[in-house]
Amino acid sequence: MTDVDVIVVGAGLAGLTAAHALVDLGATVQVLEAADRVGGRTRGGFTADGQWLELGGQWVSDEHTALRALVDRFGLQLVDAATSGRVVHVHDGRVVEAQALAQNHIELDSATAQFTALVEAVDMEQPWRTPDAAVLDEQTFAGWIRTVVPDAAARAQFTAACAALFVPDPTEVSLLHAAFYFRSTGLIGALRGIDRQAQEWRIDGGPSALCDRMAAGLGDVVRLNAPVHKLAHNDGVLAVTDDGSRYTARHAIVTTAPPMAARIRYDPILPSDRDQLSQRLHSIAVVKIYLVYARPFWRDAGLSGEAVIEGGPIPVVMDNTPPGYAGGVLVGFIEGADSLKWGLRSAAERQQVFVETAMTVFGEQAANPVEYLEYDWSMNEFTRGCYSGHFPPGAWTSYGSALTAPVGAIHWAGTETAREWTGYMEGAVRSGERAARDVMASSY
Amino acid sequence: MTDVDVIVVGAGLAGLTAAHALVDLGATVQVLEAADRVGGRTRGGFTADGQWLELGGQWVSDEHTALRALVDRFGLQLVDAATSGRVVHVHDGRVVEAQALAQNHIELDSATAQFTALVEAVDMEQPWRTPDAAVLDEQTFAGWIRTVVPDAAARAQFTAACAALFVPDPTEVSLLHAAFYFRSTGLIGALRGIDRQAQEWRIDGGPSALCDRMAAGLGDVVRLNAPVHKLAHNDGVLAVTDDGSRYTARHAIVTTAPPMAARIRYDPILPSDRDQLSQRLHSIAVVKIYLVYARPFWRDAGLSGEAVIEGGPIPVVMDNTPPGYAGGVLVGFIEGADSLKWGLRSAAERQQVFVETAMTVFGEQAANPVEYLEYDWSMNEFTRGCYSGHFPPGAWTSYGSALTAPVGAIHWAGTETAREWTGYMEGAVRSGERAARDVMASSY
Known part of the structure; x- marks a missing residue:
């Protein structure tokens, strides 16, 4: 019994x-x-004036049928996470329109096409049986990007787009894992800014x-x-x-x-395979950060609030203002080695670098937030990081079958x-x- | 108090x-x-007739001054681990003389020269400050080997030599870590069979x-x-x-x-950096295996007992007969994914593959060992692997300083x-x- x-x-x-x-x-x-x-x-937080915000996972896509069924079952609502307006990149230190950038780079088009072919070839049930799995799993995603995108500025753009899709450090994942991940989520179009990311909805209340x-x-x-x-x-x-x-x-x-x-x-x-796998998978160090403003002033300029910032400690910023909230909310992420470096500093310093980043993207009006919120996932004792466990080179091909085997x-x-x-x-x-x-x- | x-x-x-x-x-x-x-x-074992053998770490070099001082202090002796005779490679399925192989391949000479330059450039106190550290740490050792040794047979030889020097899976370590490791041990000459490995001595009694x-x-x-x-x-x-x-x-x-x-x-x-580092370093799954024979018959043919076997589950075999022992002892290693696969089989099957490997190298006389011993380090609860923690891509450059920081x-x-x-x-x-x-x- x-x-x-x-x-x-x-x-x-x-x-x-x-x-x-x-x-x-x-x-x-x-x-x-x-x-x-x-x-x-996932984790909830509140602004000083009582508005809920998500300090962890948050976005829901149309395709998230299982999650949406749970939301229904437990009597919650989805709220629209869509933003309108222009997306900008901070590229080579300058603010440029994402759309303009996306349409004008042969290397990125070629890289995306090559990557798409890799993504489509992944064996999703047994990734270690993907054609050429050993070769794909013996190189890092970053190393592959360097080869197919020799131009440093274009590479920075591609890498920033990966970070916006929660692969903040392509150095640490194998090419096979990157292909698996993008196949699993179907988000490869978002790498070139063509499709929406999986961010159509949020759960009301978080x-x-x-x-x-x-x-x-x-x-x-x-x-x-x-x-x-x-x-x-x-x-x-x-x-x-x-x-x-x-x-x-x-x-x-x-x-x-x-x-x-x-x-x-x-x-x-x-068993050995399970333990060896566990020694290799790692979570990403990430601090999720928020700036709350009196109003979403960036919309006045026709901006969506979404920005990909190459080379800085905050590679992606988005408008995360809940529907109906009077204020304006920007969310950002400090990830990987940057999050360790910034994690050692004070909250005031993290706020300051976020404000400076926002000012670069959205101008002087970003100088005066009414509130700053943050959550450092790497310091959560029971997750020690966030997003998901990433596979370094060799892990899928040598130990992948242990991931789900009882x-x-x-x-x-x-x-x-x-x-x-x-x-x-x-x-x-x-x-x-x-x-x-x-x-x-x-x-x- | x-x-x-x-x-x-x-x-x-x-x-x-x-x-x-x-x-x-x-x-x-x-x-x-x-x-x-x-x-x-380290771990001791005994043959059926009472001879000590090492089931874990064992080799002592002339340069191991700290260890040798301990051996002296605690009243133990070093015994000669030297073997004479020819070293062979099983290359492309055939037994060839290692010396002949070593002297005759331009690609391997070039690869060794290039790797030597990388090794000599490593900043040993702060490996993450090595020139071009980011680029070296964003690629795997295996990926680099593939680039500099395009010939598959030569690459198999180079990879087998790495395995013999306790880097059994170059897929899983960054090029920066491989360079650090070979600088730390000074064993780069052994990659081309030019120098002895760090295996001059053993500790009497283990x-x-x-x-x-x-x-x-x-x-x-x-x-x-x-x-x-x-x-x-x-x-x-x-x-x-x-x-x-x-x-x-x-x-x-x-x-x-x-x-x-x-x-x-x-x-x-x-702190985050220490935890993130711990999530990335991994130990190698390895089974140390022994065949004990009535006598070291391979010496009759002028063979040292040392062999590098490309492509098989046991990449390296050595004569590990303790001085004065009447029998002959061969030691081998099953490593990485091979050790998981073979670890699931019976000891009799592991013995069989070792016997078959020994017969390939040393002939029919290897068919009849008097004893087989083994120890599977991946199944040791408190080490879950052996040799040493290896660094995957990105670990040194992003988290390396946490390795020793109190x-x-x-x-x-x-x-x-x-x-x-x-x-x-x-x-x-x-x-x-x-x-x-x-x-x-x-x-x-």
Whole structure:
């Protein structure tokens, strides 16, 4: 006899989705969340005047069918995230129109065409079986970009566009992984500014409101402040939390990012391929930053608020003003090594560099925000980074099959394990549904 | 008041050396070792007839001055590891003389010359300040090899030589890291078979004998079976082991491999750069395998027993017969993705592939070993791999400075932190001495 059928480790979107799916299928669950809140890599914040903002994952696309179904189910609404007006690039130190830049560079057209061919060739179920996988996985995305875009200015533009699509450091991911990622999200058109990014919608109240409702719907089976220290899985599963509490189940679904899942002590230890994979996947250090203004003044000049800034510490800025809010909200990201450097400085200094960046893009009116908000994901103890686990060279081809393979009674979920919309909230939701189905179908 | 001055996490060579150095300097120490034995990535084994063999790190070079001083101090002897006779390569499926192969390939000469120039340019104190560091760190060693050695057969030879020097998968390390590694060890000549590798000596009784004596010399301050679960470092250090035991000290030295150090829970959490680095460094999956024969028959044919085998699961084989032993001992390594694949099979199957490999190289007489021994480092719970932590692209340039930077009262040791002989036992010893000096000089 076990306490429940399934222990779910982590109460982010993947874990909450898995728990609900299991309950729907008639199983009993225990959700163990390390942090003092649910939501994982989503997180809510409020302006001084009470407006909700998202400090973590936030965007919803028309194609995010699984997430949208959850939004419906839990009685929330989507709100329009669309902005109109011109998108600008800060290119070579100058502000230029994105559209003009996009249409006028042969190297970028060629690079995008070549990359599109790579993206279309990826074997999405078994990326390590993609034609020429070994060669694609032995080079970095950055190294490949350098080869196909020799012009430094064009390369900076391409790299900035990648950062805007949540691949902030092409040095750290293999070309195969980059191709997999862009195939998974279908966002390759956005690299050339042709298509919209997957940013049509936001959840009214933020994804944290959804996670809160999902947790409330599960009731007291969600335990907060319960980091799982040990998972024994000899005969069923025994989870021991940091305070010594013990929970037993027939199965477990671990939904944390793979680098964090590796910090649980397993008994018996995990197979080599899974552990080796965990040693290689890494999350991105990122600080999400906000400037709140009295009004969205950039719209007066016909600007959308969206800007890609090459070479600076904040590669992308967007208008993130919630519909109906009187003020104007700009969101930005400081990522990778830049976020470490800026993370060591004061919030006032981070605010200052964001203000300076905004002034470069939008002019003098950006000088006087009414508020600055930020959240440093790399300093979140239970995520140590955000977006998603990225694969360095060699990881997919040597260890990729361990990403989703159950280990006895232990199953794996989380946006990293999704084949469609990996790295997005949608991927997390789909992974939770998939893991719940797998557990119920498991005869283990 | 604390229990001791310094807690040393890990009783491998780095930890034991640090502990002795601290005691020599007048400090009190507590060594906490997770496993049921000391030795870390060294490990002893015995043949059925009682002969010691090394199942982990083993080779000592003339230049390993720090390690040799320890061997002297603890009353052990070095024994000659030299072999005479011809070295062979299995190249393109055929057995050829290594010397002949080494002297006859323009591409390899050119590649070695180019790599030598890169190696000599590395800034060993701050590798991220090496000229063109960003470009060197954005490509993999394998990708670079493919460019400078277009001929597939020559490339296989170069790659096999790297494997013999403990860089089994050039896909997974950046070119900058490869250059750093070969500069650190001075072994670039060995890539072309010109110089001896760092394998002149062995420790009589094996390094495990040295570690056992070092532990005995420390007495009851070495506690086994004590995985450190948590390190609090608000005011001094509090280490909590898996069974709830608590130890306090003014400082700690963590000597485990960086991927394992990341699995300790720190309070407060580590700075972003250190955590991000830990998410990127990885250890190599490797199975060390032995065939014991009634006698070293290969010597009859003038062969040294050393062979580099391109394309097979065992890229390098060596004569590892201890001096004075009547039998003949061949050692081999199954590494990386090959070790995962072969690790899932039975010991009998691994023995069989080693026998087949030995027969290819040494003929029919290799068919009948009297014994097979093996140790799978990837399945060691507290190392999850061996050799040393390798740096993927981007890690040195973005996070390298965190490798040795103390975090308050916590210092870092282990062969990964050594600038000279990183990846070797010598690096571990030097790192332990360095960390002990740093702690004593710290005013924290």
